[in-house]
Amino acid sequence: MSDSASVKQDIQQLYRQLIKQLELKPRWGQKQMIATVANHFLSIDMDVDGHRRDDNPVCLVEAGTGTGKTLAYMVACLPIAKALDKKLVISTATIALQEQIVQKDLPALKKHGGYDFDFQLAKGRRRYLCVSRLDQALSQNAAIDPTQALFEDELALKLDAQQQTLYKDMVVQLGSNQWDGDRDAWKDSLAEDHWRPITTDHKGCTNRRCSHFSQCPFFKARDGLEIPAYLTLTKKKTKHKYMIMLPHGGPNVKQGVGFDHWVQFFANKGYNVIQMDYRGSTGLGTSHYVAGNMQWGKKMQDDISDGVFWAIDNGYADADRVCIAGASYGGYATMAGLTFTPELYRCGINAVGVVNQKSILEEFSTKAGMMNNWTDEAALEWGDLSNEEGKQYVKDISPVLFVDNIIAPVLVLQGTNDNIVPPVHARELIKELKRKNKTYMAMFQAEEGHCVKCGGEQASLEYFDIQEEFLKKYLEN
Numbered sequence: 093m094s095d096s097a098s099v100k101q102d103i104q105q106l107y108r109q110l111i112k113q114l115e116l117k118p119r120w121g122q123k124q125m126i127a128t129v130a131n132h133f134l135s136i137d138m139d140v141d142g143h144r145r146d147d148n149p150v151c152l153v154e155a156g157t158g159t160g161k162t163l164a165y166m167v168a169c170l171p172i173a174k175a176l177d178k179k180l181v182i183s184t185a186t187i188a189l190q191e192q193i194v195q196k197d198l199p200a201l202k203k204h205g206g207y208d209f210d211f212q213l214a215k216g217r218r219r220y221l222c223v224s225r226l227d228q229a230l231s232q233n234a235a236i237d238p239t240q241a242l243f244e245d246e247l248a249l250k251l252d253a254q255q256q257t258l259y260k261d262m263v264v265q266l267g268s269n270q271w272d273g274d275r276d277a278w279k280d281s282l283a284e285d286h287w288r289p290i291t292t293d294h295k296g297c298t299n300r301r302c303s304h305f306s307q308c309p310f311f312k313a314r315d316g317l318e319i320p321a322y323l324t325l326t327k328k329k330t331k332h333k334y335m336i337m338l339p340h341g342g343p344n345v346k347q348g349v350g351f352d353h354w355v356q357f358f359a360n361k362g363y364n365v366i367q368m369d370y371r372g373s374t375g376l377g378t379s380h381y382v383a384g385n386m387q388w389g390k391k392m393q394d395d396i397s398d399g400v401f402w403a404i405d406n407g408y409a410d411a412d413r414v415c416i417a418g419a420s421y422g423g424y425a426t427m428a429g430l431t432f433t434p435e436l437y438r439c440g441i442n443a444v445g446v447v448n449q450k451s452i453l454e455e456f457s458t459k460a461g462m463m464n465n466w467t468d469e470a471a472l473e474w475g476d477l478s479n480e481e482g483k484q485y486v487k488d489i490s491p492v493l494f495v496d497n498i499i500a501p502v503l504v505l506q507g508t509n510d511n512i513v514p515p516v517h518a519r520e521l522i523k524e525l526k527r528k529n530k531t532y533m534a535m536f537q538a539e540e541g542h543c544v545k546c547g548g549e550q551a552s553l554e555y556f557d558i559q560e561e562f563l564k565k566y567l568e569n
């Protein structure tokens with residue numbers, strides 16, 4: 093890293109501050125560990141785009157109890173991650189350590205270190221109760237008469253007395269909202285052989301087809317908001333199940349139902365199409381609308397990703413044949429999908445999409461009669477540039493800053509007369525795609541404005557021709 097001296101200073105400052113504020117004694121082993129971790133990661137050789145040039149990225153440290161390991165690696169790694177604009181992932185072997193880090197260490201570091209960062213706990217599906225499996229376990233158990241059971245596996249379903257009491261208690265606690273189905277929130281520790289039969293994984297979960305979906309603790313943890321979606325199925329027989337995820341623009345509009353040139357074009361070419369009213373869309377009540385505030389690239393994007401999972405789980409899409417496409421906010425969602433969840437998509441079509449949130453906020457605030465009366469609402473929904481938290485949010489969700497993450501080919505469509513999302517967004521994106529050596533195609537259409545089908549017949553045909561070429565090349569092959 094070119095500025096490794098200043099990062100080292102940040103690390104030292106953070107450590108000194110914590111020692112002082114928490115009234116800790118500096119420990120020799122801890123200091124040695126901080127220095128080792130910091131020196132190792134700061135010496136990794138990278139090119140100007142931040143790609144590693146050497147093959148020595150792993151640092152393995154063994155240290156005894158009482159060294160203060162957690163504090164040591166966090167103090168060393170957080171400033172480095174921040175300087176590189178990366179996320180730091182901490183993986184723990186035990187729940188006890190996870191709780192210590194999430195509930196104690198990270199909040200203390202944030203509070204006493206005077207160091208600004210965010211953290212989130214990511215838990216797998218098996219940490220949550222599967223209501224469907226709990227229901228099955230209890231009902232199958234009730235149906236088995238041990239005196240008449242013929243086969244061993246039938247008897248294996250028989251719950252012992254302790255399991256029966258536990259599972260029944262879970263039903264009561266869940267029903268009375270005293271427990272949310274999170275294993276870590278259960279009042280006692282749970283034996284693995286009691287917990288395992290009542291959880292499931294991605295393959296075992298029937299998702300929205302599950303009759304318990306609305307009470308599912310795992311999906312509720314993702315906040316469980318109902319997202320209506322619309323599916324258009326192609327009539328064409330195809331080699332694979334292709335799917336176009338087509339989030340609408342706006343974002344504050346409702347997905348219309350009716351004839352849509354774009355949807356029909358995709359269906360005509362052999363691709364199923366899914367559209368949805370992700371949070372932030374209108375027409376579904378205030379709570380659905382405001383749930384989108386400051387959720388660009390975050391929960392609004394999760395709703396779109398969940399739509400992809402749903403389509404795959406329900407047999408409408410092959411997991412490796414999904415393309416994301418959209419215009420305006422839909423173009424933003426396309427680029428957010430390709431940068432924040434790159435593994436979901438085989439390719440993406442971004443038409444007149446926002447890629448730099450700071451630019452769009454600044455542009456809108458200077459447009460007389462357009463957004464001048466809407467500045468407060470924009471700050472609430474799209475990000476507030478008047479404070480540090482808002483500035484960070486705007487940075488975190490701007491796809492053009494994360495082009496490095498893209499693995500799928502991108503098609504960029506831009507009307508040169510667009511006065512809503514000006515061509516500067518497409519140009520900035522193309523510059524980054526080129527700089528990072530990504531696969532892309534682009535078209536600047538002189539007749540088009542902020543639209544993919546309103547610049548006249550010739551312009552529309554040109555747009556559709558290039559999409560057809562792109563999809564044949566990158567979605568079908």
Ligand code: SF4
Nearest residue numbers: 222223224297302308
């Ligand atoms: S949605 Fe999946 S995890 Fe949830 S209860 Fe149903 S099967 Fe279990």
